[in-house]
Amino acid sequence: MNTRTAAPTSRTDVASKTARRVADAAVSVVAREGFDLLSVRSVAREAGVSGGAVQHHFATRADLLLAAFAQTVESISARLAATELDGKVHEVLHRLCEQALPLDEERRREAIVWVTLSAAAASHPDLAAAHRRGLVAFTDLVADIIDSSHRGGEVPESVDPRAAAAVLVAVVDGLTLQGIVEESTDLDAVLRAALTAVLR
Numbered sequence: 001m002n003t004r005t006a007a008p009t010s011r012t013d014v015a016s017k018t019a020r021r022v023a024d025a026a027v028s029v030v031a032r033e034g035f036d037l038l039s040v041r042s043v044a045r046e047a048g049v050s051g052g053a054v055q056h057h058f059a060t061r062a063d064l065l066l067a068a069f070a071q072t073v074e075s076i077s078a079r080l081a082a083t084e085l086d087g088k089v090h091e092v093l094h095r096l097c098e099q100a101l102p103l104d105e106e107r108r109r110e111a112i113v114w115v116t117l118s119a120a121a122a123s124h125p126d127l128a129a130a131h132r133r134g135l136v137a138f139t140d141l142v143a144d145i146i147d148s149s150h151r152g153g154e155v156p157e158s159v160d161p162r163a164a165a166a167v168l169v170a171v172v173d174g175l176t177l178q179g180i181v182e183e184s185t186d187l188d189a190v191l192r193a194a195l196t197a198v199l200r
Contacts, residue, residue: 019057022047026068031109035120072113073134089149090195097172101187102179111176139165155199164198
């Protein structure tokens, strides 16, 4: 007879799971209803927890905004980290950039949160700082790939990695918004054209 029992769940584990559940709910509320309707009450209802449980982890509405944004950035970053980086630089950058574009339901949900909360960052300094960190991390990654491609001769030495990366990130940011509001746009075709223009 097996007398072993599962290890008890720690308070920290429970707290962490609840915090993530609340953050996921904040993402859902923003994606579906916009950040104007984000509140302790709407997030509690979405998460299926009490208002007190929400406030235990995120005391203010500003904290909820940051949690929704951080959860979105974390999800996008995880996809970027899992992206295959072997191959021709154009294809590698294409694979990376499309991770942030609204090309399926999950990415569309994240794109709505990114765009919505990017706009809100104008009046929320902490949100603006988080937004800036996300863009800088993505720009650094793209710049490093372009810099590495110089050694292989795929990209001319005249292409400045930082400048090219900044342009590509701006293109992705613009296409993200365009893909949300104008679903007929061929995001893939525009992205490929931008890559060709920037890397030649």
